[in-house]
Amino acid sequence: MRIRLSIVGYHETDTNLKARLNILYGISLLSLLASCATPQDARDKGAVASYSSAKSAKEITACVATAWESAYRITNPVNVRPTTGGFTLQISNGQGNTFVVLDVEDVEHGSTSTYYKGYVLLEARWDKAVKECNDVQPGVQGDRP
Secondary structure: OOOOOOOOOOOOOOHHHHHHHHHHHHHHHHHHHHOEOOHHHHHHHOOOEEEEEOOOHHHHHHHHHHHHHHHOOOOOOEEEEEOOOEEEEEEEOOOOOEEEEEEEEEEOOEEEEEEEEOOOOOOHHHHHHHHHHOOOOOOOOOEOO
């Protein structure tokens, strides 16, 4: 006995649909497997940018946390924890995979922010928030470590 699954509008010869589904499955699997497991894993990959600002670490942290929470209306909270010299912010998927990490430290005349990413998609608004909260002008890249 042979069972045949029928999808409305789908024919076995529709290779374009098959290709699109394969790409979608691949991207989904890659995003699940490739995310960094911990904030330290993201740090071990190396910083993607670092910034200096005249603002304090507390001001940067408050600004970025607010922007990240509203960027995609994410349901995963922004985790903020104090460190000995400032704060660490991170967004994780709730299953242990860390997407982005920002370490903000107070320095003599303001603060420094070091930005790390796991393998994430659609992070442009998170990137923009880090730049804007550090008063980086549009088109200016962070100081790469």
